Amino acid sequence: MKLILTWLILFAFVGTCSPYAAKETEGETELRNPILPGYFADPSVVQFDGKFYLYTTADPWGTDFLSCWVSDDFQNWTFHQLNWPTKSACKTSLSEKNKVWAPSVIQKGNMFYMYVSVGSEVWCGRARHPLGPWENMLDGFPLIPGDTTKYYHVIDAEVFIDDDDKAYLYWGSGWNWTNGHCFVAELGDDMCSFRQKPVEVTPSNYFEAPLMKKHNGKYYLTYSEGKTIDETYEVRYAVGDSPLGPFEEAKNSPVLRMNDSLQVYGPGHHTLFSYGDEDYILYHRHRLPFTKGTAYRQTCIAKLTFDDAKNEILPIIPYHALSFPDLGKDNKICIKPDKIMASSELADFTLAENVLDRDNATRWEPSVEDRNPMLTIFLENVEPIGVMEVRFEYPWKTYFMKVETSTDGQIWEKLADYTDVGISGSPVNISLNRRCKCIRLAFVDNQKKVRPSIWELCLLALKE
Helix, strand or coil: CHHHHHHHHHHHHHHHHCCCCCCCCCCEEEEECCCCCCCEEEEEEEEECCEEEEEEEECCCCECCCEEEEECCCCCCEEEECCCCCCCCCCCCCCCCCCEEEEEEEEECCEEEEEEEECCCEEEEEECCCCCCCEECCCCCCCECCCCCCCCCCCCCEEEECCCCCEEEEECCCECCECCCCEEEEECCCCCCECCCCEECCCCCCCEEEEEEEECCEEEEEEEECCCCCCCCEEEEEEECCCCCCCEECCCCCCECCEHHHCECCCEEEEEEEECCEEEEEEEEECCCCCCCCCCEEEEEEEECEECCCCEECCCCCCCEEEEECCCCCCCCECCCCEEEECCCCCCCCCHHHHHCCCCCCCECCCCCCCCCEEEEEEEEEEEEEEEEEEECCCCCCECEEEEEECCCCCCEEEEECCCCCECCCCEEEEEEEEEEEEEEEECCCCCCCCCCEEEEEEEECCC
């Protein structure tokens, strides 16, 4: 409990003192970090047909598939699992054991192109829609094969399209957390070949995750340095006059780094995007409580601001809340329960009350000894409930439970039973369509199943 109270005090301080903290005004809403419910890193975002498509590495250390979150308001996100790339479909004799990592997706013309790391090789795909179906553009071969000399990992490819419509690909990391190398080459019109031999443009203090941003006639090569598994990970940048360099690291680099007072550790591997008249940075940071040597990272957002007179990016302070345009696509209202109780709680940072705090940094998880965990929600009065949204810890995993309701807390009626087939996704939408005072989620013996754990739970009123 002490950890949670400390976090809340810090949040309150930030909300009153920071120019970047969320201050809801007309036409704006509050985004709270992390913006996604779960462990997702290395973000890439595209905007298409009024929606945001956010591609990520799924932690810990990737999965055999690629994740994509979709939202029309940047607040309510729905999880999708893409058909490609997969670990099994992207494999050669040079492949490392690494899974699906670090997507970069961009639209050019009426096509979408993806550059993604699988097995320490860069693969390229295309689709006519951000959700696919995606196809490998090179018939089962990578665009950049593994490097058998093993002096760097062939990962973290990022595509950039200049004002003259020329496309460039940047990539490269280090080996054993040292000796990072950054390469760039101009892409051909087919977006799956190079016009020239790749050249190395490694700036000072570079390790991995290169990303190009052009602003005010200058080329800003942004990147990460340090170890993503500890607090040293941070965002740096260098500036040049050409997409091919050379690049000189800025005097005020790094611009995003650990902030112990805000409990932000290892922020990095970012993407940049614009909406309206503002620039933003999406990056990942470690979950709380922070544990060195792990890869449970979560996606966050902050504003990005330039000093044009100095050709500099201003320092980025990773606050927990941010004002963002209120797109008004959903405007859903959660009915606030009177209280919530759990059969058990693993620790003081996994309390039952966390599922109602509108915060993707906190969750509920039962104790290891609790073989049949239960989570019970109590409303102040009997209320008409339409849908219950549940956001589990891992949206691609299957959870086994039954849902029961009651009007008096004494007599219970089974509403839905997922104890045999299970349920997955984020959010999981369970239709109640009834008046009730109590709702209970009862999980089956977790000795053989996935351990239940929930980030957020929302009760939506029944539309009568």
